[in-house]
Amino acid sequence: MKLSSRPQFTEADRVWDLVVVGGGTAGIVAAKTAATLGAATLLIERHRTGGDCLWTGCVPSKALIRVAAAAAQARDAQRFGVRVERVEVDFAAAMAHVRSAITHIAPVDSIEALEADGVHVVTGHGEFTGPDRMRVGDRVIAFRQAVLAMGAAPAAPPIPGLDGTAYLTSETIWDLEALPADLVVVGGGSVGCELGQAFARLGSRVTIIDRAPRILPLEDPAAADFVEAALRRDGVRVRTGHAAVRVEDA
Known part of the structure; x- marks a missing residue:
């Protein structure tokens, strides 16, 4: 078009x-x-x-969450008597599913x-x-x-060394073709938590960092605790009360 x-x-x-x-x-x-x-x-x-909801927000994120949930359910199937020897995620196919969801919804907007x-x-x-x-x-x-109604865009935090790296944002993460082995998420808000959990379920080693004393600082504390427990069960390392001081190549 x-x-x-x-x-x-x-x-x-x-x-x-x-x-x-x-x-x-x-x-x-x-x-x-x-x-x-x-x-x-x-x-x-x-x-x-369509805005960010269609192209980089609601639609792609929920499509990816659905894929991640399927992987998590397969790993947990044994408690229902269903044995799954090994769960493998085809990340390229998962992202193709995300793009197909966008294509399906796009005509509406x-x-x-x-x-x-x-x-x-x-x-x-x-x-x-x-x-x-x-x-x-x-x-x-x-x-x-x-x-x-011009919307908003992700803002890169002023972390020394960040400008020299190929960092991702909630807009550019959808361009990934390969699953990152390690993913550090700076910010424990709703977007950071949902992307962190999804990528952990897909197989990345995920760390969420937030300088606030807890994740989801704008939400009810009991709800935030519930979400943090779920993240930890999925293998996400949650580091609250911490600030990223520098970014360096491994």
């Missing part, structure tokens, strides 16, 4: 009831809701609709699906030029209301 080849605005003087900047989950919901209520709605996305629901979509970078004007490329559009 070549987004850049799509035509631009067909009504140069139109005033849109709502302009939505960002075609991720929040932007899609806002745009579809407004269009359903009868508002003339324009959504601006500079890359691809596509430009075609949005336009079928009455949302006009353009590809480009939006820049405000006034309280009711926005520039996209060489066009200036007028609007009555705007919703900003």
Whole structure:
């Protein structure tokens, strides 16, 4: 799908009831809701609709978690009287499953699906030029209301030596073709915990590091303790109250 080849605005003087900047989950919901209520709605996305939920978040992570859960269940099958001599994970096939899940869901968040629901979509970078004007490329559009739903991106911590390594983030980890033998996860939040457990179940030696006194510091302590116990059962080494001071090649 070549987004850049799509035509631009067909009504140069139109005033849109709502302009939505960002075609991720929040932007899609806002745009579809407004269009359903009868508002003339324009959504601006500079890359691809679907956002991190489709491409690097919810969909790929849950697909990988499903694969990891299958491996864990196979290893634990003996307690049900099912003997599995050896569990082997084909990581390339697992990642192919992840990509197939993305491909399956992508049409739901596509430009075609949005336009079928009455949302006009353009590809480009939006820049405000006034309280009711926005520039996209060489066009200036007028609007009555705007919703900003640009999402977020992972931030690399200022750890000495990190810049000189091929570190991964929650966005780039999906490009892996081979299972890492060792994986250090810096941050014990929800994303770090779910990726840490998944890769441990797939066969990586995983260490989660967090400077906070416990993982999931924003969650209920009892829930965090429950999750930590589950991580440890899967072989994850949890190091809370620790900070990464330097990154060096092994």
